[in-house]
Amino acid sequence: MTSAAINSSATPFLAPTFNHPDIFAARHIGPDADQIAHMLSTVGAPTLDALIDQTVPRAIRRPNTMSLPAAIGEAEALRELAEIATHNRRFRSYLGMGYSDCLVPAVIRRNVLENPGWYTQYTPYQAEIAQGRLEGLLTFQTLVTDLTGLPVANASLLDEATAAAEAMTLIRRCVPEAEKNVFFVARDCHPQTIEVVRTRAEPLGIEVLVGDHRELTFPATMFGALLQYPATDGAVRDYRDFVEKAHAVGAKVAVATDLLALCLLTPPGEWGADIAIGNSQRFGVPLGYGGPHAAFMATREEFRRQLPGRIVGVSKDRRGRPALRLALQTREQHIRRDKATSNICTAQALLANMAAFYAVYHGPEGLRAIAQRVHGLTAVLAAGIGRLGFTYGPTVFFDTLRIDVPNQLPTILRAAADRGINLRTIDAHTVGVALDETTSLADVDELLTVFNGGEAHHLNLSALAGGAAIPEFLARTSRYLDHPVFHRHHSETDMMRYLRRLESRDLSLTTSMIPLGSCTMKLNASAEMLPVTWDGFAHLHPFCPLDQAEGYQILFRQLEDWLGEITGFAGCSLQPNAGSQGEYAGLLVISAWHRSRGQGHRDICLIPTSAHGTNPATASMCGLTVVAVACDSDGNISLADLRAKATEHADRLACLMVTYPSTHGVFEEDIGAICAVVHEHGGQVYMDGANMNAQVGLTAPGVIGADVCHLNLHKTFCIPHGGGGPGMGPICVGRHLVPFLPKHSVIDLGGDRILGAVSAAPWGSALILTIPWMYVRMMGETGLTQATRIAILNANYIAKRLQDHYPVLYQGRQGRVAHECIIDLRPLKVDSGIDVEDVAKRLMDYGFHAPTVSFPVPGTMMIEPTESEGLAELDRFCTAMISIRAEIAAIAEGRADRKDNALLNAPHTMADICADTWDHAYTREHAAFPAPWLRDHKFWPAVNRIDNAYGDRNPVCTCVGMEAYT
Numbered sequence: 001m002t003s004a005a006i007n008s009s010a011t012p013f014l015a016p017t018f019n020h021p022d023i024f025a026a027r028h029i030g031p032d033a034d035q036i037a038h039m040l041s042t043v044g045a046p047t048l049d050a051l052i053d054q055t056v057p058r059a060i061r062r063p064n065t066m067s068l069p070a071a072i073g074e075a076e077a078l079r080e081l082a083e084i085a086t087h088n089r090r091f092r093s094y095l096g097m098g099y100s101d102c103l104v105p106a107v108i109r110r111n112v113l114e115n116p117g118w119y120t121q122y123t124p125y126q127a128e129i130a131q132g133r134l135e136g137l138l139t140f141q142t143l144v145t146d147l148t149g150l151p152v153a154n155a156s157l158l159d160e161a162t163a164a165a166e167a168m169t170l171i172r173r174c175v176p177e178a179e180k181n182v183f184f185v186a187r188d189c190h191p192q193t194i195e196v197v198r199t200r201a202e203p204l205g206i207e208v209l210v211g212d213h214r215e216l217t218f219p220a221t222m223f224g225a226l227l228q229y230p231a232t233d234g235a236v237r238d239y240r241d242f243v244e245k246a247h248a249v250g251a252k253v254a255v256a257t258d259l260l261a262l263c264l265l266t267p268p269g270e271w272g273a274d275i276a277i278g279n280s281q282r283f284g285v286p287l288g289y290g291g292p293h294a295a296f297m298a299t300r301e302e303f304r305r306q307l308p309g310r311i312v313g314v315s316k317d318r319r320g321r322p323a324l325r326l327a328l329q330t331r332e333q334h335i336r337r338d339k340a341t342s343n344i345c346t347a348q349a350l351l352a353n354m355a356a357f358y359a360v361y362h363g364p365e366g367l368r369a370i371a372q373r374v375h376g377l378t379a380v381l382a383a384g385i386g387r388l389g390f391t392y393g394p395t396v397f398f399d400t401l402r403i404d405v406p407n408q409l410p411t412i413l414r415a416a417a418d419r420g421i422n423l424r425t426i427d428a429h430t431v432g433v434a435l436d437e438t439t440s441l442a443d444v445d446e447l448l449t450v451f452n453g454g455e456a457h458h459l460n461l462s463a464l465a466g467g468a469a470i471p472e473f474l475a476r477t478s479r480y481l482d483h484p485v486f487h488r489h490h491s492e493t494d495m496m497r498y499l500r501r502l503e504s505r506d507l508s509l510t511t512s513m514i515p516l517g518s519c520t521m522k523l524n525a526s527a528e529m530l531p532v533t534w535d536g537f538a539h540l541h542p543f544c545p546l547d548q549a550e551g552y553q554i555l556f557r558q559l560e561d562w563l564g565e566i567t568g569f570a571g572c573s574l575q576p577n578a579g580s581q582g583e584y585a586g587l588l589v590i591s592a593w594h595r596s597r598g599q600g601h602r603d604i605c606l607i608p609t610s611a612h613g614t615n616p617a618t619a620s621m622c623g624l625t626v627v628a629v630a631c632d633s634d635g636n637i638s639l640a641d642l643r644a645k646a647t648e649h650a651d652r653l654a655c656l657m658v659t660y661p662s663t664h665g666v667f668e669e670d671i672g673a674i675c676a677v678v679h680e681h682g683g684q685v686y687m688d689g690a691n692m693n694a695q696v697g698l699t700a701p702g703v704i705g706a707d708v709c710h711l712n713l714h715k716t717f718c719i720p721h722g723g724g725g726p727g728m729g730p731i732c733v734g735r736h737l738v739p740f741l742p743k744h745s746v747i748d749l750g751g752d753r754i755l756g757a758v759s760a761a762p763w764g765s766a767l768i769l770t771i772p773w774m775y776v777r778m779m780g781e782t783g784l785t786q787a788t789r790i791a792i793l794n795a796n797y798i799a800k801r802l803q804d805h806y807p808v809l810y811q812g813r814q815g816r817v818a819h820e821c822i823i824d825l826r827p828l829k830v831d832s833g834i835d836v837e838d839v840a841k842r843l844m845d846y847g848f849h850a851p852t853v854s855f856p857v858p859g860t861m862m863i864e865p866t867e868s869e870g871l872a873e874l875d876r877f878c879t880a881m882i883s884i885r886a887e888i889a890a891i892a893e894g895r896a897d898r899k900d901n902a903l904l905n906a907p908h909t910m911a912d913i914c915a916d917t918w919d920h921a922y923t924r925e926h927a928a929f930p931a932p933w934l935r936d937h938k939f940w941p942a943v944n945r946i947d948n949a950y951g952d953r954n955p956v957c958t959c960v961g962m963e964a965y966t
Helices: 024-028 035-045 048-055 076-087 106-113 131-148 160-174 192-204 240-248 301-306 334-337 351-388 409-418 441-451 492-505 526-533 550-566 579-595 612-621 640-650 671-680 687-695 735-740 768-803 826-831 838-844 871-892 909-916 924-930 946-953
Strands: 092-094 182-186 207-211 222-229 250-256 277-280 295-298 312-316 321-327 391-393 401-403 423-426 431-432 571-573 604-608 626-627 653-660 684-688 708-710 732-733 821-824 862-863
Touching: 024 076, 024 768, 035 048, 035 222, 035 768, 035 871, 048 768, 076 526, 076 550, 076 626, 076 687, 076 768, 092 431, 106 351, 106 526, 131 222, 131 295, 131 312, 131 321, 131 351, 131 492, 160 182, 160 192, 160 222, 160 250, 160 295, 160 301, 192 579, 192 612, 192 735, 222 240, 240 250, 250 821, 277 768, 301 653, 312 946, 321 571, 334 571, 351 441, 351 492, 409 423, 409 441, 550 571, 550 687, 550 732, 550 768, 571 735, 579 612, 579 653, 579 687, 579 708, 579 732, 579 735, 604 612, 604 640, 604 735, 612 626, 612 735, 626 640, 640 671, 653 671, 653 946, 671 684, 684 687, 687 708, 687 768, 768 821, 768 871, 826 871, 838 862, 838 871, 909 924
Parallel strands: 092 423, 182 207, 182 222, 222 250, 250 277, 604 626, 604 653, 653 684, 684 708
Antiparallel strands: 277 295, 312 321, 391 401, 401 431, 423 431, 571 732, 708 732, 821 862
């Protein structure tokens, strides 16, 4: 088209605009103006404002708008964050302490870490459409069991320090004698591990004894011990005698260890350890200033059912083929509540998969070669240090040295700083140096120059090689990683296809909406994800000097201010690295506040019967006594029962844990009165932030009367769930609670250290805080508020469309739901024999992940569409649910076989449809293509319905026997 045509009178003049058209909120929020108008008409609300007024009680609406920076576009936000990243300085960090720089294989970075087909899934509760990531996690478990020499491992934990704390409580459960109350921790464990163990032990009344393991007298009251192998100063010690003595007094032994070192060292399981824990970060996961990283735990068979975290197990499907699932779920908090031995939220699935794939890509020979190279370079450094006249230790090491530098510490540190090097200052006369996979011979040469006061050393490094070796009695002789998966994918071509094959077995947000209630599976935008792999954020050691992380400090301050503004609170801690950790930290803050006022005896935690299972489980971890508060027939907290319980326990009332909007998906009108009752009786109000996506911009925890809340940044603020982790659960608190926020023993966070660390790193999984920073910066106050409004509209639209087919269980006083709704499937079972699980499996045939099943009410589905889904996807889901309802009606009316129907046999695989024979009472087309859109794009479940009972009766949690998958 010519310019004359464009400017002709037939073409209306377009007035110039100076607002950039690429406004992020319009990309993030699914429905456009026409779709919004259609949905409002369907739900019977004249305007969106009217719908919100009918949904959110006026008494708790924000009195003013949020004071946040104005929204900016994606490109501008990325430029702004890139400028912040320039304030971080990337030194070579030889600090160790459980964190090592590493090389992230590009094929894994590109195809997993940066791939929404891997990072947008939820926890694999619907296992038939999660076989890819489950196989990756099973491989991770196999990696851990092989290297530690212990037969059972979980599918990851949050970090090494919290894994050590979990090991302590596991042992406490397994050694129940009341008089045994002492847990010994070797003083050469990493300092952050010691602190987190102490934090966890205090509310449980466990006495932590820290000392030299060689001097321990093994008191009869000791129930367990924690050792570090190799130690924080690098020492590799023979612990056989210690283990024998511990076992002699009835104690169990946990060992914090290093998976790469175990390629060369005798594994803990072979010298008697009962538990092995650690961090898999150096297996191809960036440092990220502390996380996210996948910790691990392995143990003996006798402790399998006590093992915390998720366990992936091998079962079989309806056709008898091997199939994977989460095993032993009866241990979990969503079932056992305050009696739980495991918390489903404590996992890092995406990072565990990355570590597993790193091992697959390198194989046992490659891992051993990396370990030998790191150890060999450390030996060269040790020999050179000796030639320079320094005394070093330990005599047996893997990758870390402790070097005595009397009277020369300032000179050495200055020479190191001049060269962009971080060394660990152990004391005024000692430094530590830890090498890693990225270290080269040139780096060793530079380190020797540093220890020579910055002057050239003139040593022949080649002549120094081969001077140290691991003694035979400590060297590994057993084989590891014999399964074929660790031997078949060493070329990039094979690895790429292997990763794609696994990805194709997993339904993610790249396929369809995942309408899980209380899980908020919204868009994880590409612009939010890009900075995660930037060098300026990804490669900082969490314990580097603060002046090297000024960019992170800017990001932290801004994000803390924004979250404080959003929640209506005065202070924020970014340390908790999961929602479960946020709950835990919030309750500890409340308990610390009570103690500061001379009321440390307050130990009653009121929890509504509708609460998340994590709530009572966390209260129990904090040493609190749970008292249940009843709910009425509408699902709301019974104000009368709350008053009665608060009065009964007034002298001991510590807090109320409440989710708002309620777990039933409704804004309770009495929330202000509920908070007032608790405060009147001396307690504090902890608000679970799981449903914050219905609050942002409309109300706030500080407005409703709460004192502390945690925020699931992996829900409301767009950090992806990663197939079951990572997550972040920072807490925001009222002004009176700010002094009690968690501190850290390694990095000074300011203020009094009233409450110790709850996570290994000072700012938790700092790397992924770039994601909510981008989200808030691009959305601004207007965008965030509109996202909340549309989330509420989408939920009410689904409720309205489905209410004639399925009863909507709970609604507010004006007939509205919040950002999620619960539909009741229980009446259908009587007439048809179909239950909620059958509907969940049948949804797979329609290309959907089921909503949350049987929570918070058994036999129901809780549906949360989020604001990111547009009208077409909402209608597609509703059509699927209505179609399934018609299938159920056909069964109830006798038009479909009660024992052989598409729901009972769901999901249907490609193998079913392509089989030579078909002996069902319904057609192949009805089985696999029940809706028209499936002919354009069909996601095929990898396996048929899995036999969960068989898997629990025959537990297998390693790759042995998985040849059916190759």
